[in-house]
Amino acid sequence: MAEIRQGKLICIALDAMGGDHGPSVTVPAAIHILSRHRDLKIILVGDHETLLQEVHNAGGKENESLQIHHASQVVTMDELPSQALRGKKDSSMRVAINLVKEGVADACVSAGNTGALMATARFVLKTLTGIDRPAICTMLPSINGHTHVLDLGANIDSSAEHLFEFAVMGSVLASAVDNNPNPTVGLLNIGEEEIKGNERVKEAARILAGSDLNYIGFVEGDGVYLNPPNVVVCDGFIGNVMLKASEGVAKLFAHFLKAEFKRNILTKLVALITMPVLKAFRKRIDPRAYNGASLLGLQGIVVKSHGSADQYAFGKAILEARKEVLEDVPNMIRKQLESHLTTKEAS
Amino acid sequence: MAEIRQGKLICIALDAMGGDHGPSVTVPAAIHILSRHRDLKIILVGDHETLLQEVHNAGGKENESLQIHHASQVVTMDELPSQALRGKKDSSMRVAINLVKEGVADACVSAGNTGALMATARFVLKTLTGIDRPAICTMLPSINGHTHVLDLGANIDSSAEHLFEFAVMGSVLASAVDNNPNPTVGLLNIGEEEIKGNERVKEAARILAGSDLNYIGFVEGDGVYLNPPNVVVCDGFIGNVMLKASEGVAKLFAHFLKAEFKRNILTKLVALITMPVLKAFRKRIDPRAYNGASLLGLQGIVVKSHGSADQYAFGKAILEARKEVLEDVPNMIRKQLESHLTTKEAS
Numbered sequence: 001m002a003e004i005r006q007g008k009l010i011c012i013a014l015d016a017m018g019g020d021h022g023p024s025v026t027v028p029a030a031i032h033i034l035s036r037h038r039d040l041k042i043i044l045v046g047d048h049e050t051l052l053q054e055v056h057n058a059g060g061k062e063n064e065s066l067q068i069h070h071a072s073q074v075v076t077m078d079e080l081p082s083q084a085l086r087g088k089k090d091s092s093m094r095v096a097i098n099l100v101k102e103g104v105a106d107a108c109v110s111a112g113n114t115g116a117l118m119a120t121a122r123f124v125l126k127t128l129t130g131i132d133r134p135a136i137c138t139m140l141p142s143i144n145g146h147t148h149v150l151d152l153g154a155n156i157d158s159s160a161e162h163l164f165e166f167a168v169m170g171s172v173l174a175s176a177v178d179n180n181p182n183p184t185v186g187l188l189n190i191g192e193e194e195i196k197g198n199e200r201v202k203e204a205a206r207i208l209a210g211s212d213l214n215y216i217g218f219v220e221g222d223g224v225y226l227n228p229p230n231v232v233v234c235d236g237f238i239g240n241v242m243l244k245a246s247e248g249v250a251k252l253f254a255h256f257l258k259a260e261f262k263r264n265i266l267t268k269l270v271a272l273i274t275m276p277v278l279k280a281f282r283k284r285i286d287p288r289a290y291n292g293a294s295l296l297g298l299q300g301i302v303v304k305s306h307g308s309a310d311q312y313a314f315g316k317a318i319l320e321a322r323k324e325v326l327e328d329v330p331n332m333i334r335k336q337l338e339s340h341l342t343t344k345e346a347s
Numbered sequence: 348m349a350e351i352r353q354g355k356l357i358c359i360a361l362d363a364m365g366g367d368h369g370p371s372v373t374v375p376a377a378i379h380i381l382s383r384h385r386d387l388k389i390i391l392v393g394d395h396e397t398l399l400q401e402v403h404n405a406g407g408k409e410n411e412s413l414q415i416h417h418a419s420q421v422v423t424m425d426e427l428p429s430q431a432l433r434g435k436k437d438s439s440m441r442v443a444i445n446l447v448k449e450g451v452a453d454a455c456v457s458a459g460n461t462g463a464l465m466a467t468a469r470f471v472l473k474t475l476t477g478i479d480r481p482a483i484c485t486m487l488p489s490i491n492g493h494t495h496v497l498d499l500g501a502n503i504d505s506s507a508e509h510l511f512e513f514a515v516m517g518s519v520l521a522s523a524v525d526n527n528p529n530p531t532v533g534l535l536n537i538g539e540e541e542i543k544g545n546e547r548v549k550e551a552a553r554i555l556a557g558s559d560l561n562y563i564g565f566v567e568g569d570g571v572y573l574n575p576p577n578v579v580v581c582d583g584f585i586g587n588v589m590l591k592a593s594e595g596v597a598k599l600f601a602h603f604l605k606a607e608f609k610r611n612i613l614t615k616l617v618a619l620i621t622m623p624v625l626k627a628f629r630k631r632i633d634p635r636a637y638n639g640a641s642l643l644g645l646q647g648i649v650v651k652s653h654g655s656a657d658q659y660a661f662g663k664a665i666l667e668a669r670k671e672v673l674e675d676v677p678n679m680i681r682k683q684l685e686s687h688l689t690t691k692e693a694s
Binding site: 141142143153156157188190197198199220221222223224225226234236237238240241242243244245246247248249250251252253255256257259260261263267270271273274276277278280281284285 | 488489490500503504535537544545546567568569570571572573581583584585587588589590591592593594595596597598599600602603604606607608610614617618620621623624625627628631632
């Protein structure tokens with residue numbers, strides 16, 4: 001897709017005030033990414049003075065590829081989506097999304113309040129025709145590589161049709177970012193047998209089996225991390241619990257491992273010797289490398305960074321947005337949906 | 348509770364044929380546990396000849412505290428619960444549960460097919476008055492100790508009232524096995540704020556807040572492993588996905604850690620030096636120590652061991668059953684439910 005852009009810079013609007021750390025992370029991350037990717041232009045959205053200061057602090061300067069766009073408000077991390085939508089019309093988040101709507105930017109990246117981001121993006125950009133519910137999709141590591149999992153909390157009580165929409169969107173995303181023409185798709189369930197699960201999952205399985213997606217059947221919770229299909233589809237309540245429980249297990253392990261290495265002078269010595277191995281291990285499971293969840297199903301590209309992202313992690317979210325622009329993901333989803341609707345009408 | 352048993356042995360019926368390894372695990376586990384706990388009597392249920400051979404192989408012999416009860420059939424691990432119920436009336440699983448029903452045994456332990464065990468236990472033993480849906484409850488490790496989580500897959504699409512029943516049952520179990528007079532109870536949700544979650548969870552929160560349980564609010568997925576309340580309540584679909592995803596993360600970590608230690612001769616040397624620390628770490632997160640999930644809400648005690656349990660893990664499941672007999676868990680649940688119903692009528 002890159003060639004049809006004909007040298008035009010990919011423009012990304014950053015909600016530079018969002019996240020736990022705000023501009024102290026977003027601005028240096030932007031400057032670092034720009035130094036590595038000459039096809040990018042970044043618009044930092046937020047308080048002009050603050051951002052200018054951060055740009056200087058990070059050794060950058062305003063130019064064609066790094067611009068500041070003033071916004072007077074900030075959506076806080078615990079604000080209700082409805083409040084953000086009504087009361088914060090000049091927030092850095094809202095203005096960054098507006099820039100996508102107006103065609104000034106190709107994508108928006110934010111580490112801010114997830115609920116407010118989804119509500120605002122949905123309100124401003126609107127959903128694609130045929131998409132009832134946008135979804136949040138992220139990559140998770142697995143023994144055989146990685147998998148794209150959605151929905152992770154944008155929706156609760158998803159119907160079978162919604163799960164099918166998620167499957168279409170996840171399939172397009174996996175196809176685009178992994179350069180995989182026919183990604184496999186599985187449905188998260190409590191057993192691999194056909195008789196297991198609730199009615200919505202069983203009905204979604206029937207719809208998927210009759211579609212032209214590469215549907216391979218049910219996946220159990222452990223399968224997500226062991227040998228998953230390219231895309232795993234689930235209701236947002238379940239996806240959210242699964243993702244957070246996984247984070248919890250990771251933290252529990254890290255806590256106990258640290259405790260054992262700190263037990264006495266001998267184990268502390270062993271820790272020193274083991275450090276390079278542990279570092280290599282940590283790199284393989286580093287959640288920062290997977291930062292950047294996609295809000296799919298919108299008429300525009302919006303990527304959500306983890307609120308606590310550091311500079312490296314936030315940079316990954318910017319690169320995720322860049323990839324989705326290059327691959328024209330929303331348009332691909334639209335086309336895929338149209339082809340499904342046509343097949344349905346023809347049959 | 349132990350004193351009122353007045354020296355009578357606690358009798359546990361084992362589905363000795365169940366699980367991935369059958370009698371080669373269940374029989375030695377029984378003999379080992381009997382050697383440690385003089386207040387126990389175990390009835391091995393299954394093919395008489397096979398079990399007699401295993402008892403001899405394990406250096407044991409039939410006596411007052413170790414008996415064999417013949418059953419001619421075995422429920423396989425992939426059998427449909429309905430098939431097991433209709434077609435396997437002389438299975439080791441069914442006969443072991445019958446012994447509880449008849450008052451011959453105080454509890455039943457099985458490593459067999461979970462669905463068949465729940466269906467059979469429910470059919471034979473019946474649920475307690477006031478319990479609509481029995482649930483499966485297990486302990487999970489956390490940074491501050493452990494927590495009891497239910498339901499883990501016996502129910503899908505649980506209503507708010509069902510979630511309340513789970514809370515009552517989990518609370519009684521935690522109280523009994525942890526000797527904790529007033530266990531804290533939380534509801535698994537996708538956020539800690541009151542506005543988050545689906546209608547069932549919100550309604551369950553209202554019921555719990557108005558009950559005399561020690562309800563503390565919502566818990567997120569990561570909270571289960573970090574600083575959870577004594578009891579975490581959720582729908583069985585979600586609990587099952589969460590539990591299995593956690594197993595998946597654990598396996599993924601083990602896989603990557605092993606891979607890094609096996610990278611080259613130097614890392615292999617480091618592995619040798621690190622072994623004692625890694626062993627101590629593994630012991631702290633050993634899922635075998637948490638083996639033995641309780642089928643709660645029945646008129647009798649049934650404990651489910653993991654199908655792949657080894658001798659140590661299966662022994663833990665037997666001890667879980669012993670504890671529940673000593674604490675008279677089903678009776679305690681019945682009393683707790685009655686007190687809730689009385690409070691409800693009086694108010």
